[in-house]
Amino acid sequence: MTDLHYDTRGSGPFLLVIPGGAGDPTALDPMADVLAEHFTVVTYDPLGLAHGHLGLPVADQRVEDWSEGARRVLDAVLPEGESAYVFGTSAGSVPALDLLTRHPERLRHVIAHEPPCVGLLPDGARQQAAFREVCDVYRAEGPAAAAARMTAVLEERVPEDSAPVGQPLSREEELTNPMALMLAHVLRPFTSYMPKAEPPHVRLTLAAGTDSRGQLLYRNAQILADTLHGDFVELPGGHIGTVQHPVAFAEGLVKTLLTVTAPGVSPTP
Template sequence: MPNIKVPGATLFYETQGSGPVLLLIPGASGTGNVFKRTASKLAADFTAVTYDRRGFSKSYLTGDQDYSHRLNQDADDAKALLQHLSPGKPSHVFGTSSGAIVAMTLLLRHPDSIERVMLHEPPLCAALPPGPREPYEQETKIAYQVYREKGTHAAMEGFFKLNFTASEAQLIRRGTEAHSDPFSVGNQLYWFERELPVYPFAKYQRQELEKHVDKIVFATSEEASDLPAGRVPQIMAEDLGKKAIVLPGAHCGYLTEPDDFAQAIVMYME
């Protein structure tokens, strides 16, 4: 089982293909399993790297955690993995949802490690204008409170309405109920407790991002571009003098449209 040790954790990862390294950073699920079908398509052009973020699935904690700097640690973990797989060479990175916030932080903390980074629908509250920002922040806080009071199942229903199309929410709901992943319950608990209250409320460091704007590809989705997370990359791109690309499917297009999704990534990453 391929893994690397980082401060306070051991990271599990897998690779497919050859060529330039393309690291795929997952969102709320925390596990690289969500990218399996897309990664297999990307393997024709890249060394596609999937991994479980620390605390999720097979990437287990080995020591004390500094949760006050968890986002920075997540970004540093990605840097360690890139250095392990492509020492001394900048790599390509794709991050989706909260994984896009990790990828953005990776760019800001370790810009020399990145050749190009695609930020797919980061749920970054601070990037939204004041009108839609307040309700999105409030609903995100409510989702966390519902989790604390009623558990993950009840909280997910509110989160579905906030971030997913109806058809996509139903697909994820069926997958969760099937219990196909033995780590899914633990992953949900860890995400609600340690990530939801932090990542969506990260700072929008516009001036710092502007220094590296040539490396960034902002990506929304064909079916969810009007939802908050879908609007964020469009707003950020316009703010930084660029235009967001449109990827197939909705927020989880890498699951529902893996062939077309991978083809679009290749098109804009090369």
């Protein structure tokens, strides 16, 4: 059983935060500091990248392993009989959805922000193939070219001919680059994950950024909200609104988490 890596700050109801990318929580600190004014914020670090493991070998990741790790974190921090709020963003929202399926008894409300698991879209197979192409571009041309291709996928447009072309990273370079780790070991399995379309036992909210309107993951969040019987809400910024607008994003998140609504009614921060 692997070691658990997480940080805790604040007081109040427990809120588990699952970062995106390769799970490095460092960039979420400004948002987490605001959230800690209302919650006991537990920031999960699935690969231990912020806890001394950056540079160590990484294998292809499984959504179920991140979900199981999140469950173990909850077991470690939650008092007997209590449940937690959960917020996952980008890749981190995929294990949040899996956690909802596997361990609803530990949860109060799950917010999944722009999950990239696109298989339930009407054109899901094509979109999953597009993400696989991003991974192939990374292996052939390096992270800059892959990032340009992924931006085109998210914006649902044809990649530009002028996209940067680079060289693949060495294994040593890859292991010290969280973005590269995501492209190498997280993106393919997490975009291939298929959420289970069954009524949740706890409240579920799908979220997308206001700046993401008209883009793939905004559309996906809306479809998932309908398919998974959840609410839909907009939050500030785009796909990385947690980093772009940490204070406003945290304030919208607090309002969404703590607003009680009737089933099927989406709160608006």
